[in-house]
Amino acid sequence: xxxxxxxxxxxxxxTVSISDAAAIEGSTELKLTDRFxxxxxxxxxxxxxxxxxxxxxxxxVNDLYVASGSSDSVLIYxxxxxxxxxxxxxxxxxxLDNPVGLLFDPDSNLYISTGAVGKVFKYSASGDFMGxxxxxxxxxxxxAFGPDQSLYIADGDSDQVYRYDGSSLSAFIEAGSGGLDFxxxxxxxxxxxxxxxxxxxxxxxxxH
Numbered sequence: 001x002x003x004x005x006x007x008x009x010x011x012x013x014x015t016v017s018i019s020d021a022a023a024i025e026g027s028t029e030l031k032l033t034d035r036f037x038x039x040x041x042x043x044x045x046x047x048x049x050x051x052x053x054x055x056x057x058x059x060x061v062n063d064l065y066v067a068s069g070s071s072d073s074v075l076i077y078x079x080x081x082x083x084x085x086x087x088x089x090x091x092x093x094x095x096l097d098n099p100v101g102l103l104f105d106p107d108s109n110l111y112i113s114t115g116a117v118g119k120v121f122k123y124s125a126s127g128d129f130m131g132x133x134x135x136x137x138x139x140x141x142x143x144a145f146g147p148d149q150s151l152y153i154a155d156g157d158s159d160q161v162y163r164y165d166g167s168s169l170s171a172f173i174e175a176g177s178g179g180l181d182f183x184x185x186x187x188x189x190x191x192x193x194x195x196x197x198x199x200x201x202x203x204x205x206x207x208h
Contacts (some may be wrong), residue, residue: 098114
């Protein structure tokens with residue numbers, strides 16, 4: 001084990017190296033690492049949602065899937081380098097328009113919310129269209145799977161959260177409940193409660 005100390009009047013940094021591992025003690029300030037995906041890469045414009053998903057290039061690392069709003073497509077980028085790999089969903093496929101939220105299920109099927117047409121699309125792990133699971137929404141954004149395995153959909157303009165149980169769509173959080181205003185991102189917490197970010201009033205609300 002080697003210990004090296006670097007000291008000046010304003011900063012004390014200690015580096016400890018054990019074998020091929022290293023740990024640096026010092027500032028905890030958040031810093032930009034790099035630009036992972038560059039503007040226009042693979043035709044990316046107006047990036048909306050992103051998520052890590054299946055290993056498309058078979059290098060042992062999950063790859064990054066990005067919703068390209070202006071081009072109405074979903075693109076894949078290397079999970080290590082950020083370099084463009086392939087188009088997963090081509091522009092306007094089966095009416096895809098302004099994709100926003102992306103969510104993979106345990107079977108690697110991809111659910112995509114579309115703000116422009118008020119629908120949630122479903123595609124297989126290979127990018128094949130599997131159907132529309134929800135329609136008649138105003139501006140669906142964030143998606144999440146709940147403890148009951150149902151799909152939950154944040155619908156912005158209606159100020160509601162819907163639940164799709166695999167066969168039917170129903171309101172889970174009624175319009176404006178608790179002051180909910182344009183729900184966007186949401187996640188179920190380890191406590192089983194649903195945390196919903198309201199875009200228009202800058203709050204995160206919790207629902208049991």
